[in-house]
Amino acid sequence: MREYCTCLDSTFLTMAPGVTATTTTTVEEAVVRDRKSALPTQISAVARGDAAGKLKLPSYPAFATKEEERTYVKEHMAAAFRWMGKSGYGLEGVAGHISIRDPILRDHFWLNPLAKHFSLMRTSDLVLVDHSGNVSPHGNQAVINAAAFAIHSEIHRARPDVDAACHAHSIHGKAFAALGRELDIITQDSCHFWGDQAVYDSFGGVVLAKEEGERVAAALGNNRLCILQNHGLLTVGKTVDEAAFLFGAADRCCQAQLLADAAAGGRGGETVKIGEEEAKLTHGQLTQGDVLWLEFQPSYELMEYESKGDTQHQTIPNQTAQLQSVMSAKPTSPVEEKLDAFLSHRPAEAELKEKNILKSSTLPPTLQASEADLKRHQLEDKLNEKVLHRPAPEELEKRGILESGEGPGRE
Template sequence: MSTITEPTPASVASGPGPEDGVLKPSTDKGYTMEQQGVSNLTFGGGEYKLLRPKFADKMEERKHTLEHMAGAFRIFGRRGYGEGQAGHISVRDPVDPHTFWINPLGLHFSQICASDMVHVDSEGNLLSDGNQAAINAAGFKIHSELHKARPDVNAACHTHSTYGKAWAAFGKELDMLNQDSCIFYKNHSVYDDFGGIVFEAEEGKRLAAALGSNKAVILQNHGLLTVGETIDEAGYLFTLLEKTCEVQLQVEMATRMGLEKKLIPDDVAYYTYYNTADPETLYAEFQVDYNLELKLTKGEFLQ
């Protein structure tokens, strides 16, 4: 039997990350943490094409961001995350970081193109370089407060997806059941004070406070919300969180039939988190679905 060493108290309290230092070998496997990044996934010396781009021109970065934002909506539409007019994604503008882009109200995720995005300031005023369309009032209240509270967050995703709504009814964090769930290890929280549809700025502020420094929050009796440095990171985290909720629900049903679930130990979950949950790697993970969407739609959403 190997000896398990818990992660440091600081890493557990504030969420794991590279600033927490090196995780010492804690099992007879002798695993240690290396440098974070997508290079951990690649092998064999061949060309790898899914690296996060760097931009010298902010207008080019804006174009790329809006195209990938539209791609995220198309992926969400293909996966069935739509629910009437509910659901929204916002992205901080690379040119003017005090403003952000958000989807228009009443357009199905599967129809959204880059040119449909609405550009708003922190007070909700529509800016002239974006689509002059109405936006979701609740969406603005949520996203404006998130962007104010988290300068490190450039994108946020929220929809009323099926399994997210189902798991949110329990008001519980996820168990570390598998490798994929470890991406949320000590990096997601629960907002357990649902106050109805978010029409008030104070509700948006409470939601942002519940997110804290995490990358995801389960909104009790509501749904899921994820954030990231890029829309690609936030988008991939949302699709992964929805799938993780689905698996968790299936596992909970199996336990009712007498099966015992086995949880991943903290040190192994932390090791897995560290090597798979950095912004560069999560950007790359999103590209698989994004490139599929390009092919399926022949790039229609880039318009």
């Protein structure tokens, strides 16, 4: 067997002369021990930078004031809604909501207004609600979803470690929720929820009563994901970024498991589960520090880019209206007025004869209809060529249309 030594820094090194080994193990034992070793405590462990260590991963920012932090969380909350809309999580009418605890008024939290499409959400749309469910004057003055308050108020009350919660009736989430079971740990992504998920195995209709909200919060426990049987998914996090990312991750894990179970069942087998030790290790790696906040930042940047900023939602330009605006625009200078008048003028037949553009004003009556049509088309072509021709300023001067020295670029 090849031998390795474990030194004081817990790093495995090949045996070499002059190296003092504290323990000698086989390769198999070394691998097992490595898997069980302490996880790194810094988020920087998931990335590599320059040799000097100057390149750093972004992390959740520090704020000079609570007002600055409030602006930040509202901007990220609005972007999270737009991302959910883009992901197809806002298709069930008025169902679905995100909440975030207010940094200033800690017994208040922000919610989306009732019947506002996720894809159109702006910071100015967000509603601040107190612990009794009353809309605060410090936010948008709009009604909220009563079910949203019933669920989120009890979660915020029961989980002081949680600042944000996310719930929607996504297609794959509610399909999997109908099974009334937890996710299997069958992929690396599902390790997000190893030992971090629960099932609320009851359904009592739309959650409107305080008691139902309490039961949902109790079922969630200390987990990040709660699968609401016959209903949908609910995720929580320290930041709204974390809660939103976990919701998307959970929904995609539901989709992956539905597909994998169907494929395995069709072959008369079962899916392969990740081992407990490996799942635990991976869960720790995926959820340490600011990793879950960081996971959402690409989506946040995309939402900001697509919406041209948070406060002004951009719509697709009306090209017809733009074209009409251009066509109806008035000339902005005397030179343009003269050019516009010249180009829009359709000369009379006598003027065309005088300028030798037409040889005669009438067609011989002996011409057959087909020949007459051909002749007329030829005359129209000449006329169009005359009308569409944009003369140079020198030509317009010769004709007395422009004064000497006038014209584009000659003022």
